[in-house]
Amino acid sequence: MADRWDIFCRVIDNYGDIGVCWRLSRQLHHELGIPVRLWIDRLEVLTHLCPQVRTNLGSQQVDGIEICQWESCSEETQPARVVIEAFACEIPNCYQSSLLSLHESVPNPPVVWINLEYLSAEDWVSECHGLATPGSSSSLRKYFFFPGFTTETGGLLKEAGLREQVLRYQQEFISQGSRATPDLWARLCSKQGENPLPDSQKMPGELRISLFCYQNPRIPQLLDYWSSRSAPTSLFVTHGLATNQVAKWCGHPLKAGDRLQIGALELLILPFLPPSAYDELLWSCDFNFVRGEDSFVRAQWANRPLIWQIYPQEEAAHHKKLEAFLSLYLGEFSNREAVAEFWRLWNQIPPDRSWANASGIEDAWEKLIHFRQEWNRHSEEWADRLDRKGNLANNLEMFVRKIREETSRS
Amino acid sequence: MSVKLAGDLQSGNVVIVEGNPLVVLKAQYNKSGRNAAVVKLRMKNLLTGRVSETVVKADEKMEQIILDKKECTYSYSAPPVHVFVDGDYNQYEIDAETMADVEKYLMPEMTDVVEVTFYESKPISVVFPKVIIREVEYTEPVTRGDTSGKITKAAVLKHSKYELQVSAFVEIGDKIEIDTETGEFRRRC
Numbered sequence: 001m002a003d004r005w006d007i008f009c010r011v012i013d014n015y016g017d018i019g020v021c022w023r024l025s026r027q028l029h030h031e032l033g034i035p036v037r038l039w040i041d042r043l044e045v046l047t048h049l050c051p052q053v054r055t056n057l058g059s060q061q062v063d064g065i066e067i068c069q070w071e072s073c074s075e076e077t078q079p080a081r082v083v084i085e086a087f088a089c090e091i092p093n094c095y096q097s098s099l100l101s102l103h104e105s106v107p108n109p110p111v112v113w114i115n116l117e118y119l120s121a122e123d124w125v126s127e128c129h130g131l132a133t134p135g136s137s138s139s140l141r142k143y144f145f146f147p148g149f150t151t152e153t154g155g156l157l158k159e160a161g162l163r164e165q166v167l168r169y170q171q172e173f174i175s176q177g178s179r180a181t182p183d184l185w186a187r188l189c190s191k192q193g194e195n196p197l198p199d200s201q202k203m204p205g206e207l208r209i210s211l212f213c214y215q216n217p218r219i220p221q222l223l224d225y226w227s228s229r230s231a232p233t234s235l236f237v238t239h240g241l242a243t244n245q246v247a248k249w250c251g252h253p254l255k256a257g258d259r260l261q262i263g264a265l266e267l268l269i270l271p272f273l274p275p276s277a278y279d280e281l282l283w284s285c286d287f288n289f290v291r292g293e294d295s296f297v298r299a300q301w302a303n304r305p306l307i308w309q310i311y312p313q314e315e316a317a318h319h320k321k322l323e324a325f326l327s328l329y330l331g332e333f334s335n336r337e338a339v340a341e342f343w344r345l346w347n348q349i350p351p352d353r354s355w356a357n358a359s360g361i362e363d364a365w366e367k368l369i370h371f372r373q374e375w376n377r378h379s380e381e382w383a384d385r386l387d388r389k390g391n392l393a394n395n396l397e398m399f400v401r402k403i404r405e406e407t408s409r410s
Numbered sequence: 411m412s413v414k415l416a417g418d419l420q421s422g423n424v425v426i427v428e429g430n431p432l433v434v435l436k437a438q439y440n441k442s443g444r445n446a447a448v449v450k451l452r453m454k455n456l457l458t459g460r461v462s463e464t465v466v467k468a469d470e471k472m473e474q475i476i477l478d479k480k481e482c483t484y485s486y487s488a489p490p491v492h493v494f495v496d497g498d499y500n501q502y503e504i505d506a507e508t509m510a511d512v513e514k515y516l517m518p519e520m521t522d523v524v525e526v527t528f529y530e531s532k533p534i535s536v537v538f539p540k541v542i543i544r545e546v547e548y549t550e551p552v553t554r555g556d557t558s559g560k561i562t563k564a565a566v567l568k569h570s571k572y573e574l575q576v577s578a579f580v581e582i583g584d585k586i587e588i589d590t591e592t593g594e595f596r597r598r599c
Binding site: 128 | 427428440446450464465466467
């Protein structure tokens with residue numbers, strides 16, 4: 001049986017941290033047969049992604065994963081031989097001491113300690129991926145593992161068979177002339193995804209969009225515009241900040257299950273979607289507005305045009321990160337400038353030329369619609385390209401094996 | 411010894427890592443996610459000369475040491491050491507191995523003042539001035555009518571046999587300036 005792995009996750013805000021850790025844990029366990037113990041400081045956040053989780057238990061087994069409350073980690077906790085601290089979260093001191101003792105007293109198989117870093121498309125990531133932080137007083141080193149978009153990085157999370165699943169779903173859609181928006185909405189709202197496939201079809205010329213975002217002052221402008229267009233727009237509004245901002249624009253509260261028609265814009269207010277339902281939403285829409293890290297990655301596997309709101313950072317560090325991704329993602333795409341312009345507007349990043357000369361977000365949106373089919377094809381090619389670079393869980397497992405071989409040799 | 415955050419390290423700083431003195435050759439600061447940052451460090455072990463790369467969180471505390479340094483001049487070589495002397499005529503032997511990168515600049519009766527660094531009273535490294543002047547012992551003359559477009563050619567320095575690329579107009583016996591950090595030709599004197 002494979003060694004157990006411990007994954008530590010601190011929830012800073014939102015669902016990105018635990019979303020990534022939960023996905024990784026499940027993939028390591030279900031696809032690679034690795035027993036995983038997931039340590040998390042805010043169990044209540046995980047209950048949104050995995051409703052079976054009970055917040056009153058110090059330790060519990062869910063979907064093959066042992067889930068433990070961070071606070072229950074103590075001197076008595078037997079450390080694993082592979083330890084991942086997600087997003088530089090720093091494992092508890094008591095655990096660190098036990099890990100060091102284990103490393104020194106039982107050197108084989110070697111202990112591997114990894115810091116799973118944030119996702120970035122910047123060049124420096126490949127230069128830092130796989131490097132170790134020297135131990136201050138021992139030979140136990142911590143390795144930095146960077147997710148990324150190139151073969152020189154750790155890759156992206158992707159379950160086995162995901163690409164085939166997406167393609168099957170979308171081909172089914174095409175053969176049916178696409179599922180009707182009200183049916184899709186009802187199916188997503190049911191959370192279980194067990195409703196039978198509907199017979200009705202998407203309206204001709206209808207644009208279907210999903211909205212998942214942080215606070216964004218551009219939202220009212222876009223809603224104004226979509227409501228005033230002649231062609232119908234169906235906007236699936238995700239739970240939380242997106243719903244709150246749309247409600248503010250509407251001038252009254254909105255709750256999951258609400259459906260409103262405002263001019264040409266239909267608003268479909270969603271409940272909190274579990275990951276599988278959110279994936280289905282991404283696969284079903286013509287455009288996906290996503291944010292942060294987890295939904296951003298899922299949208300790239302969805303074969304559909306995406307608009308990313310990056311997590312804002314101090315000193316505008318996120319501007320460089322956005323540009324780095326745009327450069328990789330758009331490559332030689334013929335309409336790259338229009339996409340980049342919209343993304344910058346959405347993220348309120350001044351373009352190279354004078355900010356005053358930049359077009360409004362309405363004009364920028366119109367440009368996107370004109371080459372939607374090309375962008376669709378580009379999205380499929382991009383996902384194919386990413387797919388060829390392997391996936392993060394497998395790369396992580398191979399990395400652990402490599403470090404162990406090197407450690408054993410030295 | 412003092413504590414310095416990894417994010418504040420600069421090239422030239424010396425830190426103790428796993429008990430060894432390491433001089434920072436290059437520090438590259440990058441913002442990772444949220445408001446965290448990491449620093450990629452290229453460092454040289456002052457005892458072994460081994461160069462390594464590492465990455466640390468920018469808020470990691472590092473033990474910085476200030477090393478003693480003395481201005482010295484080259485005296486003579488007695489393999490496997492080179493001998494330097496300070497203003498008080500104290501002699502210091504330095505292993506040729508630890509001077510591998512700069513040994514090529516040594517020459518008899520050279521007047522360059524070098525900086526010798528000490529760790530726990532032991533001389534461990536020699537830093538030459540940024541620019542030194544050396545004489546070209548041999549270089550091919552430029553052939554009249556050569557239209558190959560070459561703008562540099564190889565030249566060998568007097569005494570050291572160090573070969574470097576120089577401008578096509580440099581001739582045997584010329585004095586040239588060399589950048590000791592890159593080992594490259596700067597200009598003819």
